Amino acid sequence: MLIKKPTYHDDILPSEITPRDLYRRRREFLKQAAALGLAGTMLPQSVRAQTAAPVIEQGKLAKLAGRASPLSAKDKLTPHKDVVTYNNYYEFGTDKHQPAQYAHRLRSRPWSVAIEGEVKNKGPIDIEDLLKLAPMEERIYRMRCVEGWSMVIPWVGYSFAELVKRVQPTARAKYVAFTTALQPDTMIGLRLPVLEWPYVEGLRMDEAMHPLTLLCFGLYGEVLPGQNGAPVRLVVPWKYGFKSIKSIDKITFMESMPKTSWNVSAAHEYGFYSNVNPAVDHPRWSQATERRIGEDGFFTPKRKTLMFNGYAEQVAGLYKGMDLKKFY
């Protein structure tokens, strides 16, 4: 696809780009995207398009075993083929099949994760050390995208809390921000100012410490392929998919609520909490039902979306007394 370069210059340092510049670039892009008919369901209406046929060249991935976890869901698994070819990873394009086409280019070694902010043990952790930090578990989780589809995926990883225990946040840490790596030479989507790059997500400290919050390195018994967020990502099963940030290279403990990429790009559509809540519609579509990928025949009825994606028993306590329509 040929995309006319937006009207900004490559020689401007990211630090020199003001929010106003971003806003202008984004508007410029949206105009061009509308003209070109680009995909991207989560993006504003003007940015929709046809899906290209997937080209999948899957190399053999290394095995990554994990002991079965009692936190696993009992649902039928989504076929592996769908898990690795139907993705949202906008850094590799806003079309569902583009990440599978392009993300094999992602360099996942060498890799380290910077630990910063309100924390005693600051500094980079090498990916090989991160892999050995706690025993690997296989966790079968339901995932639900804000776009209205869901999957059931056997992830491999360990609770994010294991890492938190070792790096020791200070008493001032109330939130955690996660940042995706920036690889301009491999991430073709970075040319499109659809989101504020790098992709940033955040959790409240108690959400981050919940045992269900998974620091994830693999799926289906193999290391994560690029399109699913190699070499390390987050999986937060009771929140919409976009909170499950991919290819993390920085974790920052913070006293105040971090800005998140989706909230910056469309505050009225994507709040900080983003808990799966069938009673709160997306401004442009309902969240009451979902289509489970892999079981969608012509006559297959949609599933009813469950509060907290079916994890209410485990997580509802985190939000006691909060108005979840206000804190969406």
Ligand SMILES: Nc1nc2c(c(=O)[nH]1)N[C@H]1C(S)=C(S)[C@@H](COP(=O)(O)O)O[C@H]1N2
């Ligand atoms: N860095 C980054 N992380 C991301 C995204 C993205 O575009 N960039 N998309 C999110 C969205 S919207 C979803 S639904 C999930 C999809 O994860 P999967 O492709 O592994 O199923 O990743 C999330 N994490």
Ligand SMILES: [Mo]
């Ligand atoms: Mo999503």
